[in-house]
Amino acid sequence: MAREAVIVGVADAPLEKGVLRDGGTVLQVQARTAKAALDDAGLDMAEVDGLLTAGIWGVPGPGSLMTITLGEYLGIRPRFVDGTNIGGSAFEAHVAHAALAIESGYCDVALISYGSTQRSERSRTLGGRPPILTMQYETPYGMLMPIGGYALAAMRHMHDYGTTSEQLAEVAVATRRWASLNPTAMMRDPITVDDVLASPMISDPLHLLDSCLVTDGGGAIVMTTAERARSLNKPAVYVRGYGESHTHWTISQMPDLTLTTAAETGRRAMEMAGVSHDAIDVVEIYDSFTITVLLTLEALGFCGRGESGAFVADCRTAPGGAFPMNTNGGGLSHSHPGMYGLLLLVEAVRQLRGESGERQVDGARTALVNGTGGTLSSTATCILSRD
Incomplete structure (x- = not known):
């Protein structure tokens, strides 16, 4: 494959007793882990032209436009964006989508990111989901x-x-x-x-x-082509399927x-x-x-x-x-x-x-x-x- 997609950088947010060791908002934790993953790879933020992220926990309004909010904060103007949110499996799907984008030439360096402050903000409960749309048939039963x-x-x-x-x-x-x-x-x-x-x-x-x-947390993954990876810091990890x-x-x-x-x-x-x-x-x-x-x-x-x-x-x-x-x-x-x-x-x-x-x-x-x-x-x- 002329443009084979590989993973070249990863990072996760350090925690202390389940909360962010360095504190901050969901945007700050994503900025720190994105920088760490790019450093891990040996790439710069300015080289990122693909941005993928999913739900920002506990942030209504602007948090619902995940890629736009994060892109603005990081100073990224991407050619390829993906805000797919299918829950905890979203990021495995993002790896697939980034691989397709890279291999087709739609972007060259993709950043996959997530951040959460749910424990710090005590925003996770067992109280069910709002009784709207299809949830109206389950939530009222408690x-x-x-x-x-x-x-x-x-x-x-x-x-x-x-x-x-x-x-x-x-x-x-x-x-x-x-x-x-x-x-x-x-x-x-x-x-x-x-x-x-x-x-x-x-x-x-x-x-x-x-x-x-129930913790805070976050992380980032950086993907690019196998050819570009040859000149970077770490061994490439190939996305095979x-x-x-x-x-x-x-x-x-x-x-x-x-x-x-x-x-x-x-x-x-x-x-x-x-x-x-x-x-x-x-x-x-x-x-x-x-x-x-x-x-x-x-x-x-x-x-x-x-x-x-x-x-x-x-x-x-x-x-x-x-x-x-x-x-x-x-x-x-x-x-x-x-x-x-x-x-x-x-x-x-x-x-x-x-x-x-x-x-x-x-x-x-x-x-x-x-x-x-x-x-x-x-x-x-x-x-x-x-x-």
């Missing part, structure tokens, strides 16, 4: 959201396949073990299956420790409570990349809740329908296990700034570049990254490679 939708999926999976709370808890325990190796993770103290089951029940069958954190899709917004309209569109997006991404499951060295899966991981593993085809509980048993996904997954601590233990998908990509790139310190997966050359958005509403999958 179900906690978004956790209530995930709890319905978990209960259905238990009913259909005999999945247990202990198996869900295995995901949280393994992810915490990765976090214990990561000095930037918010929650690092070891936990056991019993600890998860003893934590407060939030929405049956999901406990507090089955649920993602991708897929995106969504099915519903209200959980009542989910076609199958135990199957997400990762079944489609994962298949398309792997077919495009020309890889099979056994070629994947490290997996980064959106872990908004423990059930999200089990459903995604099945949809991606790493195990059969109903087999994910057994698949993750005995800390198979923990450090030293046969299936390295969510290696920075994930949304369950590292951070979760409203939408976590960009940080999945940052971790995957660092693993492929061999920059992950104690948690480095030996010989990691190919990664699968899968984001989930809404209430199991959307997914987007990327295959990244050093080769």
